[in-house]
Amino acid sequence: MYGFIAPAFTYGSPHVSPEDLYGSLFRDIQHSHIFEDSKTFADAIPLEDPVLIIERYHQEQDRPGFDLQAFISQNFRMPAHIKSTFEADKSSSTSENIGRLWEVLTRQPENQERGGSLIPLPFPYVVPGGRFREIYYWDSYFTMLGLKESGRTDLIESMVNNFAYLIDSFGYIPTANRTYYLTRSQPPFFSLMVRLYSDIAGNEILKRYLPQLQKEYDYWMQNDGPSHEPFTAHRRLVKLPNGALMNRYWDDKATPRPESYREDVELGNEARDRFGTAPEATFRHIRAAAESGWDFSSRWFADENDFASIHTTDIIPVDLNCLMHHLEKALAEAYLLHNNTKMHLQYEEKARLRVAAIQTYFWDSSRNFFMDYDFKKQDFTKAVTLAGTFPLYFKLATKSQSHYMRGYIRLNFMRSGGLLTTTIKSGQQWDAPNGWAPLQWITYKGLRNYNFHRTADELCAEWLTLVDKEFKHSGKLLEKYNVSDTNLIAGGGEYEVQEGFGWTNGVYLRMKNHKS
Structure with missing residues (x-):
């Protein structure tokens, strides 16, 4: 048997989400408005049993x-x-400060909190x-880009091993190592992490993590639904005509998110009162959007300015399916390295069929751009977003x-501070x-893939x-930025702008070094 083997490790607490563990106490606290951020109590550490x-x-x-x-x-x-322990040196470069920040953002296994909602991990992580x-799933890939630039291969290996450990423990990678995230994942970047690590340590890495790559694929492709009819779905799998299979975002619970409990209850009530939507349906759409990482965006709304019109699980996302194609290609190569020609050819065929489906269901010839697809309406969604650049990144266009697409990106998304995510100002x-x-x-890498170097x-x-x-102004590296007016801070969302910040640091270093 081949594969990654984690060391023996014992969890500090059972994997019970805080809303299930504390029941009415949890609900009363979240409705009390004691904490401005609902995530605060979800992360609280009990002082006794x-x-x-x-x-x-x-x-x-x-x-x-x-x-x-x-x-x-x-x-x-x-x-x-996590910010109070770092004093920025604004007299030195951004890159030098990022190099110092890695230690501030790194968590060691022996220092992880026991009790509460945290799921301890066996290796250090950022x-x-x-x-x-x-540790957040898709964030970590972009963080790793910068760790590679900083020569921190040790942390890249540790983080890949932590994700392999989570796959072995749960059958998938949750959004992050919190019990309240155990019902959903995030964009499946594990195969890209393994590929990044293999670029450093050689193709044997693909062989080592083959079991976890396979489990990741099986999670997203679970196919035990009652219907085989086209335009039907079961969990994260959507069935389309002629046997085509695509993926959507989903969550295995239809309740308010513990980390945003009060906000979700309020939105569920609003959707019920205005549209007659069952709160459970709204909660599922909210949670699915959270799995996408784009929480939240008009991308998931039927009415681009109306959060209560969210309908995420009706949508087949272009970015998710490009990621799944990468996973299929990684599996094909890993099986070839194991001299398993049968499985190699099987996953090559799955990848080929996926490319055909991406072209069929996502390319909008009227806009000349890749769009998400609403399989309930059997048509493109109205939202034009940077998710449409993923086919450039994976060389599928x-x-x-x-x-x-280059022209569309320049005209619609480029601003003085970089690229907008969407063109809609929804708040x-x-x-x-x-x-x-x-x-x-x-988008940067996608443009380079097609030799649009000037853009x-x-x-x-x-x-x-x-x-x-x-x-230089604040000594901060932020989670997001206002790219339209670079004199203003980014806004919107469920919480204030966060500083740190893992993926900003990683992408900055990689782009600063002009790595493509």
Whole structure:
């Protein structure tokens, strides 16, 4: 048997999400408005056995003068944002400060909190920063780009091993190592992480992680639904005509997210009152959008300015299916390295069929751009987004398509500070005027893949200048940036702009070195 083998490791607590563990106590706290950010209590550390805390709450809650905030302080320790330990040196370069930041953002196994919602991991890892105190799945790939530039192969190996460990433990990689994330994943970048590591350490890496690559694929392609009819779906798999199979985002729960509990309840009630949508359906769409990493964007809305019209699970995303194609190609190569010709050919065929489906269902010849597909309506969605550049990144667009796309990107997305994510100003953080590091990189690399070097260089210069400008001003590296007005901070979303910041650091270093 081949594959990665994790060391023996014991979890500090059972994998119970805090809303299930604490029940009415959790709900009462999240509805109390004591914490501005719902994630704060979801990450809280109990000071003793949760069963005792719950019993104490039920005994005390109806007594005269009961103070919920005081009860929380007596029974829980609140997590801190990750920023206070780093003092930026604005006299040195952004790159030099990022090099120092890696240690601030690194978590060691022996220092991980026991108890609470955190799932300890056996190896060191880099967190994004701010309120994000755990390893995040798709963030980590872009962080690794910078770790490679910094020569931190040790952390790249440790993080790949942690993700392999999560796959072996749960059958997939959750959004992050928190119990409340165990019902969903994130964009499947594990095969790109393995490929990045193999570029450093050789093709044997592909062989080593073949079992985990296969488990990742099986998770996304689970196909035990009751229907084989076209335009039907089961979990993350969508069935299309002529046997074509594509993927969507999903979540195995249809309840409010613990980390945004109050906000989800309010939106579920609004969608019910205005549209007659069952709250459970709205919760599922919210959670699926969270799995996409684009939480939130008009990309997932039927009405681009109306959050309550969210319908994520009706949508087949172009970026997700490009990632799945990469996973199929990685599996094909890994099986070939194991001299398993039968499986090699099987995954080559799956990848070939996926490319055909990507061309059939995502290329909009009226816009000359790749779009998401609404399989319920059997038509493109209305949202034009940078997700459409993923076929450039993975070299799945034709030469003719690439020329149209370069023009479309320049006209619709390029601004003075880089690329917009969408052209819609909805108030959501993954919409205008904001730009995000991972999508700057995907588009930059995609343009270079098709020899549009001048446009790529312009994008690179604009983005790096914006990051440098903000760093010189505030000493901060941010999660997202306002690319339309570089004198303003990015806004929107469920929380304040976070600093740290893993994927911004990673993409900055890679682009600074003009690596394609």
